[in-house]
Amino acid sequence: MDINPIDITETLAAKMNLNFSRVDDNEISVQLKNEAPRYILSVILRSDCDIIYFSCDMNLYVAKERYASVTEAIVKANEKIWVGHFDLISSAANRIVYSLTIPFVSSFSADEEVMESLIQLVTDECNRFYPYFAMIIECKEPFDFPINTLFLESAGEA
DSSP: OOSOHHHHHHHHHHHTTOOEEEEETTEEEEEOOSSSSOOEEEEEEETTTTEEEEEEEEEEEOOGGGHHHHHHHHHHHHTTOSSOEEEEEGGGTSEEEEEEEEEOOTTOOOOHHHHHHHHHHHHHHHHHHHHHHHHHHHOSSOOOOOGGGGGOOOOSOO
């Protein structure tokens, strides 16, 4: 790649006044929101494989007794998205993470517009499902919230 997408992400984070930490030439960590929920996005460049990997920690801790419910909720959520997927990562303190891997062909270059769009995509997916996961995690009893209600659009007058 001619332009390092990590450099571009760092520039975007600075322009948007977001907290970030440059891990190395191939990785950056960005706090996407300054208020709750606070998402932590890691962007990793694997130039040897021509991929960029986005991993967004949604800052949702899952207690062991909620694993089964949350795992089922993640399966339902993953059926509703076109790109990327949600995971329950026990090595990350039992947190829900959204992951997206973008393969690049040699003729494609990541510019600021592309990186901003990809970061917005990750943020939008996390925002769309955060309330659903938070409800499942906080519910003390077995709970079968129909995920389709998240996507209902109301129209008309109340």
